[in-house]
Amino acid sequence: MRQRMVRYVSSLVRWLSTMKYLNRWIVLVLDLSLSLLSAIVSYLLVLAFLQIQFNRGELYRFVCFALGAGLLIQLVFKLYRGIIRHASIQEASRLLAALFCKELILLIAILLYSGFSSQWLAIVLLDLLISFFLVISVRALLVSIYFTLVGGNLNGNRLLFIYGTDNHSIALINWFRSGALHPYVAVGLLSTDMSQSGLRIGGLPVFAISTPDSFRKLLTHVRLQTVMFPDYATVQHERNRFVEVCLQSNIELLVAPPVELLDNPEKAREHMREIKIEDLLGREQISINMDEISSVLKEEVILVTGAAGSIGSEICRLLASIRVKQLILFDNAETPMHDLRLEIQDRYPMQSFVPIIGDVRIKSRLEFVFTKYAPTVVFHAAAYKHVPLMEEYPCEAIRTNVDGTRKLADMSVLHSVKRFIMISTDKAVNPTNVMGASKRIAEMYVQSLSFKIDEARGKTQFITTRFGNVLGSNGSVVARFREQIRRGGPVTVTHPDIFRYFMTIPEASRLVLEAVTLGRGGEIFVFDMGEPVKIADMARRMIQLAGLIPDEQVKVVFAGLRPGEKLYEELLTDSEFTVPTRHPKIRIAKVRRYEWNEVSTAVDQLIRMAESEESEQVIRLMKKLVPEFISNHSPYEIYDPKN
Structure with a gap:
């Protein structure tokens, strides 16, 4: 019996951890149940505080009014359509506004039925407070349970660190929590500010890395497969520091989509991309009017x-x-x-x-x-x-x-x-x-x-x-190298000292x-x-970007200058x-x-x-x-x- 119960609970955990979102009708029933509970508790507390005799019929009418008002507000505000684990401050404000409207409707219904009294005003105000507390608490609990289950079920997922602790990075945390980036799971933040070491932001630990050596040391203690940078400017800035360490350690590198797209998880994923050799040219992006x-x-x-x-x-x-x-x-x-x-x-x-x-x-x-x-x-x-x-x-x-x-x-x-x-x-x-x-x-x-x-x-x-x-033009050296890497090598470079502008x-x-x-x-x-690029270095960097080790897993060989070719x-x-x-x-x-x-x-x-x-x-x-x-x-x- 005990083993059967353990298997049942394990299956339930796996099912919950893989759910895309809670069914909207379950959310509706849950919110109405909380409304019912809040109405009962509010009525009983006020009567107990004012020492008024309990009236069962009066409670039934109040509960019916509360459920009716709650259902009407649910249909108007469509609160049941929200995905709970995407909840934000804006969503909490929307919930508060909806509950306020519900209590206003409830108060009007009571006034029309039995007239004004301080007793009912107190009950309605208390119902507003309790309802808001219950709705927010239950949502927070569900989010916590979901991410606890997901966090404990990392098999097959790629553990990802977000570079930076600014507003963009914090927004990325919520984006990852949407589940739209499976199999990536954000497990921490990287910061160059040593004073942030040991802090937690958005529920994730912050790891301070001031130098490439400190980053290498961190990699010996934590499991890290992917790093996401907030933008291309950061990639360029860290090109010769942390990006280089990631390449040497065969860590996947990603660039996040613009922050304004994060409210739409699916669209944001379309704009997320792997860092390519074009991003590592060591030059600022040219802007035009x-x-x-x-x-x-x-x-x-x-x-x-x-x-x-x-x-x-x-x-x-x-x-x-x-x-x-x-x-x-x-x-x-x-x-x-x-x-x-x-x-x-x-x-x-x-x-x-x-x-x-x-x-x-x-x-x-x-x-x-x-x-x-x-x-x-x-x-x-x-x-x-x-x-x-x-x-x-x-x-x-x-x-x-x-x-x-x-x-x-x-x-x-x-x-x-x-x-x-x-x-x-x-x-x-x-x-x-x-x-x-x-x-x-x-x-x-x-x-x-x-x-x-x-x-x-x-x-x-x-x-x-x-x-x-x-870079990346039809028949370019980058396209040729990429195909050679895909086939397992070797990558052919004409000369070890050949340079090109790109x-x-x-x-x-x-x-x-x-x-x-x-x-x-x-x-x-x-x-x-910009500065000329050594083609042999480009080839090795592309191999690293593919998650492979140059000259070990993929060889770089030199074929000699082609007819008409020069070094510079x-x-x-x-x-x-x-x-x-x-x-x-x-x-x-x-x-x-x-x-x-x-x-x-x-x-x-x-x-x-x-x-x-x-x-x-x-x-x-x-x-x-x-x-x-x-x-x-x-x-x-x-x-x-x-x-």
Whole structure:
């Protein structure tokens, strides 16, 4: 019998600990029962205190009035719909207001039935106090029982510490208690304030950690699987301290959603995310003035080439978010274009847009777009970007990166486009590969055309933006590393000392839009890329973020530099210098001026060679046009000038 009772109680505990919430009708019956108990106790206490003779019929009538008033208030305020374990100060205020209304209805009913007396006024006031005490106490007891059961049933859950003790962190405690974050269970808070050691906030203990060593020491005494940071700024601030310790200890790292979303647990979970390598760049997030950008672009018909690519699609999202007059999506990639179309339809239903499958190398297709839709602003993001492939196919690099740019730029002038924004790359600076050199030649053509238009008092402003590698873009090193880690390694890095500048897709896209407000025509804008990142360190950090140990569970191997690759990228050539703009992260590169007639003639010749598949002649002419183009780890080194 005893064993059967133990099994029954254990089953009940498991059932209660896994319940999502208490049934609303149970809550209704519970509250009405408390109302009944409060009415009886209030009546008996007042009669005993005033030494009035007990009247059973009078008690029955009072209890019926109390139940009726309680049921009416429940239906009006819908108190039974609340999830008890989500209770807050606001909920307590709402309960008090509902109980006050109940007692007011009860007092009016009594006055209408038997007239005013101090006895009934005392009973009603006491009923208000007792009802509020019982309702709050029972709710607190249920919350305590629930979290005691959950806290004692941690098998299969991930124990999580919240970093910080500010209001956001305290709000997170209540969010975790909602149960919406299963299997995560918050068991403590981390604070750098040593005076908070040993305190309890929101029922959770505070562990003070002033240094990475004190954090490591804590990890030897407590079971910790996950740390949640309140925001990205905190992650950046603690990047070289506690974040590094977490990575070394294979602790999962999360970033909390904004505090304003915590009232909606399910929506908040959608905005919670794991910390990625993008969050550990060691740079502040770049901010831009979207209101100013909106004022410049809102009434424009905007064409985005390469719209389905990483940068192009993000530019489209930003433009759709400010709801420009019309958005023309242009790309030759069918499936990514289809996906982007569905996304914009879902996320920006009010935005007018047209997806167009086409190739910037086909003049007739460009003529169709410009004639039918009359774009007033062009963002040119279409390009071939992979260095090793373009080393193998230099003629294709010229057809797309140079001829495609030339045709699009010429068409923009012909149709009086207001602004033409070309997206370039840091690989165009002192290029060591075909891809970088082709983008530099495209820059030269666009800039020389801008000077020609300016002299002829033309309408089109040509603006070039130049930045480094984009984290998370299609085919990027981050995507490759992530897939290699998923397969168990090895992670291949070309060289132990290779460095690259990195920027996130949103940062790069926002700065491209910001450049639109700064440009007057002919500029090459250079973005502040922060400090260069060592690729080998990035690979190891990504392995740690995956909860694995670098060089033990996942190997990092070095495959050697690829054709055309160099150890360091640059944003400016040796002969260039920059001048500031009003945006602290954007500068203007002062470069040599090229005459359009000279550049156009050379580009015509280069394109004819590319169309005839004369790869050797293409390389020779590219090196003549861009004297700083010195091949590296490439068969084209034989065409470099001999020292």
